[in-house]
Amino acid sequence: MSQSDLPYSVLVEFYEKIESTSSRLAMTDYLVALFKKTPVEVLDKVVYLTQGQLRPDYEGVELGVAEKLTLRAISKATGVPLKTVEELYKKVGDPGLVAEQLLSRPKQATGLLGFIGQEGLKHELTISQVYSSLMKIALATGEGSQDTKVNTLAGLLSDAKPKEARYIVRTVTGRLRLGIADMTILDALAVAFTGSKAAREVVERAYTKRPDLGFIAKELASNGLEAIKAIKIEVGVPVLPMLAERLSDPAEILEKLGGQCLAEYKYDGERVQAHKKDERVWLFSRRLENITHHYPDVVNFVSMLKAEEAVVEGEIVAYNSDTGEMLPFQELMHRRRKYDVDKAMKEYPVRVYLFDIIYLDGQELIEKPLPERRKILESIVPAGSEDILLSKARLVDNAKDLLLFFEEAISEGCEGVMCKSVSGQSVYQMGARGWLWIKFKRDYRMEMTDTVDLVVVGAFHGRGKRAGTYGALLMAAYDPQSDTFKTVCKVGTGFTDEDLANLPKLLEPYRIPHRHPRVVSRIEADVWFVPAVVLEIIGAEITLSPLHTCALGKVEPESGLAIRFPRFTGRYRFDKKPEQATTEAELMEMYKSQRKTALQQ
Known part of the structure; x- marks a missing residue:
């Protein structure tokens, strides 16, 4: 095995330790030890696998293999009849344990293992080999793809030791269940490659611009903290969205925001982060999923922006094409489908209401105050468009006007209003929930009328x-x-x-x-x-x-x-x-x- 690789068994040993603890500190310590032991060439792969994925969320590489296909692969790898595999699965309820138990039995004369012979003749699985096979499974599409997935997984399991098989199967079925959050991985990376948690803030800042833990890990290990500080926003790669606090009293909201705020309609739709680069457009959800496929009409709307490169945020809202009335969120969710997208587009037309801009033609705008960002955003929205518009907003400085604007928004079919700071410090706080943005939703002063x-x-x-x-x-x-x-x-x-x-x-x-x-x-x-x-x-x-x-x-x-x-x-x-x-x-x-x-x- 190359020194630039790592035995998969080492990763499995750490998985067992992590799985057995409910202490977050212990989890972090285990991860630090794992990252230090991992060659930098495969560090990104180790991080992705530990997350239970192969690539960052926004790339949409889905690993999930159906239960039936997984059981077929286990049967093929072990030579055990499929019916027996299915019966064991019904008993234990975990396909990973099924694979482990069957591979722990004396070897069958049939199946892929029949050609291997003694356990000692197996070659040791490495991170690169496991990752490569899993990528092949994930990317298999079209005619014959199911057979490709089954055969690739069976081949991988035939080379695996029982415990390795447990975690390989859990990974491909989306059941890794290690309970490790992104923030825990960031803690561990900071300690492993800078010596302490002191650099955690710098590492997390980079992660808000590039939410790809594998990339962050490899860059930090290879090039150090200065390289992490140099990470910039990149069109086509979503940033972590800014979040809001919540209050229910207009006077208290204004007090928090320094006596004045920009109140915007809070539309009952799907928040979208839209990226435009020349003729190409990407759409990302609040969860950073790539939702471009679901909204070909929104792609067209965003392409009309007067910019070569831009990253903007808005709300996709369904509306009644006969009356122009906004429809609730539940109606919009009919657009979230893999097939018949054109049909859904006609049945549930949408508009996009933009409320912020993060990047424009090579310049990051996150440090600029909101009023300046709003003016820049306004300058690139095509005039007279009924499909892509600025969110309705009003500058208010008293509780009465804020309440009236709120009631107006509710009457128009909105959830309420977003109240945003207009001070010189009203920057775009990626991934943060703070008092620069405050949600003012339906009145819950008499009872809990808000969800x-x-x-x-x-x-x-x-x-x-x-x-x-x-x-x-x-x-x-x-x-x-x-x-x-x-x-x-x-x-x-x-x-x-x-x-x-x-x-x-x-x-x-x-x-x-x-x-x-x-x-x-x-x-x-x-x-x-x-x-x-x-x-x-x-x-x-x-x-x-x-x-x-x-x-x-x-x-x-x-x-x-x-x-x-x-x-x-x-x-x-x-x-x-x-x-x-x-x-x-x-x-x-x-x-x-x-x-x-x-x-x-």
Whole structure:
């Protein structure tokens, strides 16, 4: 084996250690040791594999292999009849363990292993070999692609040791379940290649411009911290989007923003980061997924911008072509399909409302204040277009005008308004949630009339009619300060029969045997999950609870915040990452506002 490669067995050893701990500090230490041991030539591959992927999200290289194909590959590699493989899978529920167990048995005379002979004759798998095979599987398309996937995976498994097979199969099926967040990897990279966490801020800053952990890792290891500092925004590579806080009192919002703000319609659509370079256009979602395929009409709209190169942000909104009325988010989601895109485009036409610009013709604009960015954006939007427009906005300096503009936005079919700082420090904070942008949504001063987006972290087995599925889900809010998810309610109402039937399948890829290290809970769930799936929840009110950990001790000693009578709205927020869910701070503000109103009555 070349010195520029690493045995895959070494990676497996670290995976076992990481999988066995619920301590984030221990995870970080293991990653530091792994990165130091990895030759720089394959460091990016090790990082991608540890993330459970092959390339950054925005490149759209999907590795997921269907369950049936995986079992076929295991059968072919081991010589065990497919029926036997399927029966074992029904028992253990983990295709990775199936592969491990079958490869641990005495070798069969048939199948690929029959040609290998003794275990000792196998050559040692390397990171490069595993990665190359997985890429071949991921990129196989068209006629014969299923056979290519099965044969490639079977060949890889035939060379693998039992434990290696466990993690190879978990990787290809999207069930690696290590529970490692991007922020943990950034911590480990900073320690491994600079000696301490002191450089973490610099590394994270580069990551906000180039959200590609494999690239960041290799660049840092090869060329040092100065090379990381030199990373620039690149058209075609999405940056991490800026996020907002939330308040419900117009006067308080203005006070936070220095007495004046730019209030913009908060459209009920899909946030998009659009990149234009000459004749080419890329569209990225809030999660940094490449959604260009879904919106060929938006590609045409963006191509009309008066710029050679640009990175702009906006909201894609569906509308009624007969009345011009904006349609809700649920209608827009009909556009998220692989097939019949042209048909969907006609049935659900869209407009794009732009609200920010990040880059223009070779110049990064993130350090410029919002008023200046807005003027630049306005200068490149084609005049008179009905398809790509500036978001409706108004400069306000008093609570009455802000409330009137908010009510106007609601009456036009919007969710509310975004209130943005117009000070000299109103920069674009990539990947950050701060008080430069504040969401002002529907009035929740009398009761909880606004929805929240919470993350599924656990579940409880159903009984009676719900036997065989989940009776309730444990939901959590995100705390960016500690990078953890804190429980706020158990929700079991609002689900249709179809929802209940599909929940186990939807959540299975994220199921883990213990509480996730980033989940803070006083409640012991029957089943735990990696924080990944975001659901929209509504409730009667936000109340104090000693059972939940959201804002624990921050409002009242020994009590956290909980949602009373929570209900699933039917809206799956697949467009949001778990770190983009409602935060602990937002729930605290909602609770304080609710309590203030109650005291005034």
